[in-house]
Amino acid sequence: MKTLGLIIVGLVGAGLVYATIDFPPFGDPKSPASLHVSPRYLEKTVEETAVPNAVTSVLGDYRGFDTMFETTVIFCAGVACFLLLRIPRRRSSGPRQYRHRLTGLTFRIKEGGEIFLPLREFEPVDSIWTPHDFIIEKVCRYLIPFIQLFGLYVIAHGHHSPGGGFQGGVILGASIILLSVSHNLRTALNRMGEKISALFSPVGVFIFAGTGALCLVLGYRFLDYQALAALLPGGPIMARSHGILLVEVGVGMAVMGTMVWIFKNLASRGRYDEGL
């Protein structure tokens, strides 16, 4: 059986290697990939969309449908994780722990018991709670705003430099995940709750598809951003550039929301408690 597998793997590998011989040489100007649409995109991008970065214009404008459904796939991944993992929180199941923020004392409340102290001074903790590390906590607290600023810059600057909605959204989502890793999941949930992260991903997809639908309403084809010239200043070419920006904002929101949503579900096994 093992020999048979080895023979099959060897044959398939040899077939793949044989197939690669037919590939065009690296950087061949006569290869099919660089004969048809690529030169057109590269030559006409600035002329037609006023976007110097051809990657962004292809992603957001020429291949807008592809990107829209990529965003939808990301949203579906978030929903699938949520449906598979999320466990609805059951009220008062077993004892609960509360930690006094100032003194560090932890109280254990029996099942069905009530706490009569001001809850603002207490935080709910789990049995696996560990004290936060001072250095990590402080450094992350000062780094996170800059990370988020950089994420916004990457989204907004995708027209001129490498970047765009996907990358910027990942950076924004990673900043929330960093908060969750450096403190705990509850701190991150206080900053960006389950509902907000779950709302961000469909809203992002909605912004993308809504931009396309708006073009349709204004009498052009779906995702033909020239139509936005009726609403935005700068004529039809700048309207395409602005349309790409709108779409990138939608992508960024969807990616950020989905990343945070998936992380929360995975890290706490769907219970949204202490987690990591």
Added chain:
Amino acid sequence: MVIDLIVAFCLVVGLIFFAGGTLGLLRFPDFYSRLHPAGKLDTMGSFLVLLGLAIHQLFPLTLGTVLTGLKLMLIVVFVFLASPTATHAIVDAGFRAGLEPWRKGDPRR
């Protein structure tokens, strides 16, 4: 000419730091001591290499090149903050997980 020499000096010394860090990562006996070169020498190496690059692109002196140099230095600032913190976090996690530090005479781990 002098600028090129300074740039070359920065790059070479930075690469020596990187090489030392990699060597330490491979040769030191246990988890904690291996993280020591990884956290310190890589930070210093990236500082020197990025400083060299920033000086290299600074001439002719215009607003654009100065801004690029400042951005490169900003990367250094964030590496200086983040890299030792990350090392500290890993060491902290190892210590909390109960990994004993290596002592003289112990076998290499």
